[in-house]
Amino acid sequence: MKLTNGKLTEVILDSLGEGLFTVDKDFRINSLNRAGEQMFGVKKADVIGDFCKNVFKSKRCFGECPIERVLENGASVYDLESEMVTKKGRRLPVKINASVLKDAENKPIGGVVSFRDMSHLETIQKNLINASGFHGVIGRHKSMVEIYKLIEEVADSHSSVMITGESGTGKEMIADAIQKISSRKDKPFVKINCSVFPPQLLASELFGHVKGAFTDAVKDRVGRFEIADGGTIFLDEAAEMPLQMQVQLLRVVQEGTFERVGESITRKVDVRVIAATNKNVNVEMQEGRMREDLFYRLNVIPIEIPPLRQRRSDIPHLVQHFLKKYALISGKNITEVDDEAMDYLTGYQWPGNVRELENAIEYAFARSKDTIIHASKLPLNIRAGIKCTDRLPEENMPVQADEYLLLKNLLQKHQWNRSRVAAEMGIGRTTLWRRLKAHGFVNE
Amino acid sequence: MSEMLGNRYFLARQFDKAIPYLEDALAQNPDGDKIKKKLILCFIQTGQIERAFSLFYELIEKNPNIIIDTDIYYDDCPCNELIPEWEKKSKGEEKSLEYLETLAMLYLYCNVNKSLSYLKKASRKADNPAKIITVMNRLPKV
Structure with missing residues (x-):
C-alpha cells in the first residue's frame, strides 16, 4: 500500500x-x-x-x-x-x-x-552537584573555597571576568558557575574558543557578516555577540586572539559597539564578557601578543584556578565525583577505587589537571568488570608516573598537615565512624586506617 | 519584515515591538482584518489612540462583527488583561475623551453593551462626535 x-x-x-x-x-x-x-x-x-x-x-x-x-x-x-x-x-x-x-x-x-x-540528565546533574560543592565545581581545598566566595560576591556584577589556569583545570566550569548564579542566568550564554578560528573567520564568528563580505559569505550571518545580547559570552583561549581582533574586542568590552564584517552599520549590545586563558598573561603582554589595554579591561575580576597538583586533597573528592558520574552514565555499579589505585592517583603530577583525571577514571571504568577499580586498570602513564617521580607536596600547604586537618575534620563530622570517613574520602577502610595511624589518631 | 515576528511579539504582549512588523504586513495586505485588529490593540497600548481609533473606525465601517466576534481564548485577545489596567489608571479622575474611546474600543472585543456605554459618554465629550456616532449606529443593540 x-x-x-x-x-x-x-x-x-x-x-x-x-x-x-x-x-x-x-x-x-x-x-x-x-x-x-x-x-x-x-x-x-x-x-x-x-x-x-x-x-x-x-x-x-x-x-x-x-x-x-x-x-x-x-x-x-x-x-x-x-x-x-x-x-x-x-x-x-x-x-x-x-x-x-x-x-x-x-x-x-x-x-x-x-x-x-532531559529529565534523566537533570537527575544525574542534580545528584552530582549535590554531592560536589559549588554549582558543579568539585573541590574543598581552601584555594577553591576562596574562588567560590569570590564568585558569590560578584554574582550581581556585570564586570568582565578573566579566568586563568593551566589546561584542564576547569576554567569553563568556573565560567558556568558564574553564569548560573549571575543576574543574567536566564539570558543567553554563548561560548566560543578563540584559538580554533583563523582571523577572518573569528571576526565573522564574533561579530557576524553580511552577504558578500568575503568569498564564502553567501548570506547574512549573526555573530556570537549579537546572539549573546543581554547575556554573557565566554571567550575561551582569549589570549590567542590575533592582535587586530583584540582591538575590536576591546571596543565591544568598553562601549558594547561593533560592526558586522562587510557592513558599516554600528550595532550595540549589552554582553558580559568572561575570558579565559591557559597562557601566562604577563609573558603574552611582554612579548606583544596580548594588548595591555584589553587585558586590564577583561581582568576586572581575576580568577586564578590552581593546578590539581597544588590541591591534592581534592583528588579523592574528584575521583568520587567521576565514579558517580560514570556509574550513572554507564550503568556499571563501580563505587570505589582500591587503596593502591588511590595512591597512584593522589601521587601523580596531573599535568593535564582535572580533565586528565576524569579521562583516567573513564578509562579505568571502561576496563573494569568488578565493582572496584583496581590499580592495574589505570592508564599506564599514571602507574609509571608514580615510579619515576617522587610525590611533590602541595605548594601552599604541606600534604601531611593538610591531610591531618582533613582527617580531623571528617572524624569529627562523622563522629569517628571510619566507614563514613573512608566513603567521603573515596578510599578504602585499610588505607584510612593506615593514614589515621600515621597521624596518630589510632594506636592499634 | 516578517508578519510572523509581529504575531509573536503580539502573543508575548510586546506591543511596541509588534507595530512595525504588523504595519508592514498590513501594507502588503491592506484588507488584512486580523492584522488591523491586532494593530488597534498595539496602538492603544503605545498611547497612539488616534491611530487606533482610525483603524477601529475602518473595521466598524466594513463590518463590526469582525471585532465583536472575537473569541478571547481562540484569538488570544488581551482585552481581559488590558481593560482592568485602563480602568484602574484613571480611577477618581475626570475621564478624558481618549480614555473613553480607548475603553469603548477595548470593550468591543468582549462586551458590546459596555462598549456602547463608553461610546455614548465619548460622544458627549467630543467636540466633533460624528465618527463616534457612526460607530454607535453600526453596532447591534443588544
Whole structure:
C-alpha cells in the first residue's frame, strides 16, 4: 500500500524519538508527533489549532521564544535549554531545536520545534552537584573555597571576568558557575574558543557578516555577540586572539559597539564578557601578543584556578565525583577505587589537571568488570608516573598537615565512624586506617 | 519584515515591538482584518489612540462583527488583561475623551453593551462626535 505525501510525513515524524511540533505564522499548532503527545500527555487532536504557548506553557513562551529568536537572528536554534509543563502540571526539562519554515518567496509561514526530554540528565546533574560543592565545581581545598566566595560576591556584577589556569583545570566550569548564579542566568550564554578560528573567520564568528563580505559569505550571518545580547559570552583561549581582533574586542568590552564584517552599520549590545586563558598573561603582554589595554579591561575580576597538583586533597573528592558520574552514565555499579589505585592517583603530577583525571577514571571504568577499580586498570602513564617521580607536596600547604586537618575534620563530622570517613574520602577502610595511624589518631 | 515576528511579539504582549512588523504586513495586505485588529490593540497600548481609533473606525465601517466576534481564548485577545489596567489608571479622575474611546474600543472585543456605554459618554465629550456616532449606529443593540 502506498502512502500519500502527507501520511508519509506523519509516519516519519511519529517514528522520531524526539518530540516535535509545528506552528503556522500565527503560532497555532498544526502538527504534533507521537513522542510529543507522550511527553506532554496530550492528544494531537486536542491541541491542533491552539496557540503553542497555551499548550506547552514554557516560560520561554513569554520571554525568549526559540522561533522568535530564529526570526530575529536568521539562524536556527540548537540545544536551547528550556522547560515545558505537561498536561498534568509536571515540569519537563528539555533541549530545544527550532527553525522557521518559509514559502517559495522566502517569507516565514511557520516554525518547527523539536525537543528532547532531559529529565534523566537533570537527575544525574542534580545528584552530582549535590554531592560536589559549588554549582558543579568539585573541590574543598581552601584555594577553591576562596574562588567560590569570590564568585558569590560578584554574582550581581556585570564586570568582565578573566579566568586563568593551566589546561584542564576547569576554567569553563568556573565560567558556568558564574553564569548560573549571575543576574543574567536566564539570558543567553554563548561560548566560543578563540584559538580554533583563523582571523577572518573569528571576526565573522564574533561579530557576524553580511552577504558578500568575503568569498564564502553567501548570506547574512549573526555573530556570537549579537546572539549573546543581554547575556554573557565566554571567550575561551582569549589570549590567542590575533592582535587586530583584540582591538575590536576591546571596543565591544568598553562601549558594547561593533560592526558586522562587510557592513558599516554600528550595532550595540549589552554582553558580559568572561575570558579565559591557559597562557601566562604577563609573558603574552611582554612579548606583544596580548594588548595591555584589553587585558586590564577583561581582568576586572581575576580568577586564578590552581593546578590539581597544588590541591591534592581534592583528588579523592574528584575521583568520587567521576565514579558517580560514570556509574550513572554507564550503568556499571563501580563505587570505589582500591587503596593502591588511590595512591597512584593522589601521587601523580596531573599535568593535564582535572580533565586528565576524569579521562583516567573513564578509562579505568571502561576496563573494569568488578565493582572496584583496581590499580592495574589505570592508564599506564599514571602507574609509571608514580615510579619515576617522587610525590611533590602541595605548594601552599604541606600534604601531611593538610591531610591531618582533613582527617580531623571528617572524624569529627562523622563522629569517628571510619566507614563514613573512608566513603567521603573515596578510599578504602585499610588505607584510612593506615593514614589515621600515621597521624596518630589510632594506636592499634 | 516578517508578519510572523509581529504575531509573536503580539502573543508575548510586546506591543511596541509588534507595530512595525504588523504595519508592514498590513501594507502588503491592506484588507488584512486580523492584522488591523491586532494593530488597534498595539496602538492603544503605545498611547497612539488616534491611530487606533482610525483603524477601529475602518473595521466598524466594513463590518463590526469582525471585532465583536472575537473569541478571547481562540484569538488570544488581551482585552481581559488590558481593560482592568485602563480602568484602574484613571480611577477618581475626570475621564478624558481618549480614555473613553480607548475603553469603548477595548470593550468591543468582549462586551458590546459596555462598549456602547463608553461610546455614548465619548460622544458627549467630543467636540466633533460624528465618527463616534457612526460607530454607535453600526453596532447591534443588544
